[in-house]
Amino acid sequence: MNNVLITGCSTGFGRETARYFLDRGWTVVATMRDPAASTLPVSDKLRVLPLDVTDSSSIAEAVSKAGPIDVLVNNAGIGWLNAVEGTPVETVREIFETNLFGTIAMMQAVLPGMRERRSGVIVNVSSSTIYKPLPLLSVYRASKAAMTALTESAAAELAEFGIRARVVVPGRAPATSFGTTAQAWIARRGWFPEAYEAFAQRTLAALQSGDPGNVTTAHDVADAIYRAATDPGIPMVLPAGADAIAWSKGE
Numbered sequence: 001m002n003n004v005l006i007t008g009c010s011t012g013f014g015r016e017t018a019r020y021f022l023d024r025g026w027t028v029v030a031t032m033r034d035p036a037a038s039t040l041p042v043s044d045k046l047r048v049l050p051l052d053v054t055d056s057s058s059i060a061e062a063v064s065k066a067g068p069i070d071v072l073v074n075n076a077g078i079g080w081l082n083a084v085e086g087t088p089v090e091t092v093r094e095i096f097e098t099n100l101f102g103t104i105a106m107m108q109a110v111l112p113g114m115r116e117r118r119s120g121v122i123v124n125v126s127s128s129t130i131y132k133p134l135p136l137l138s139v140y141r142a143s144k145a146a147m148t149a150l151t152e153s154a155a156a157e158l159a160e161f162g163i164r165a166r167v168v169v170p171g172r173a174p175a176t177s178f179g180t181t182a183q184a185w186i187a188r189r190g191w192f193p194e195a196y197e198a199f200a201q202r203t204l205a206a207l208q209s210g211d212p213g214n215v216t217t218a219h220d221v222a223d224a225i226y227r228a229a230t231d232p233g234i235p236m237v238l239p240a241g242a243d244a245i246a247w248s249k250g251e
Contacts, residue, residue: 002026003066004026005029005031005062007073009032012218020223022040022046025045026045027045032048034050050062053098053106070120073229074107080139096143119162122158124148127169128216130145130169148167166237168240172215
């Protein structure tokens with residue numbers, strides 16, 4: 001088992017995961033909406049393919065070109081920071097189209113081949129927000145919680161065919177980058193409903209005031225994904241990063 005397809009590889013967790021598998025001798029199909037944006041190292045074991053997980057024809061083409069897939073890593077996702085009241089319903093649909101429906105579509109695309117071979121692993125990347133009801137992340141959290149529940153039930157269905165399904169739960173990214181992005185969002189006129197702006201400022205200040213060393217790195221996530229893909233004894237839901245591990249214990 002040494003062929004892995006990873007979605008959302010242009011930056012962050014996906015890019016680091018692709019490198020992690022490459023360093024361990026795997027053949028990697030790294031996918032992203034715009035392959036021209038790839039900064040992955042050139043390797044004869046790497047293929048970079050275009051893929052939009054919300055487009056069925058794009059999924060079919062990428063999976064066809066990838067060939068037999070031993071491991072699927074569903075990493076592509078959309079983040080979101082706003083109150084429920086300030087999130088247009090069309091934006092909610094867009095988030096769920098990528099974070100949940102895109103995951104389902106990718107699973108459906110690779111499962112027939114895995115079933116035929118009676119082997120394979122699917123690793124879906126969730127979020128530590130499933131452990132804590134953090135404000136301003138309600139819609140994003142809902143999409144990741146739904147994806148987590150989906151994976152847990154699918155795992156019981158797929159075990160019949162020798163296929164494993166697991167969830168990796170990254171903690172929060174470094175506070176500096178998150179804070180910079182969030183403050184930029186708040187500064188955009190009309191981003192938050194006016195009534196929520198003061199609350200948003202307090203909430204973001206609290207999120208940024210934690211231990212700057214107690215955050216999740218891309219390496220933490222890549223390592224957890226690799227273990228989920230290769231170790232049958234890994235728990236169904238695997239937290240990645242010190243903060244995610246603490247949150248999973250209710251700390």
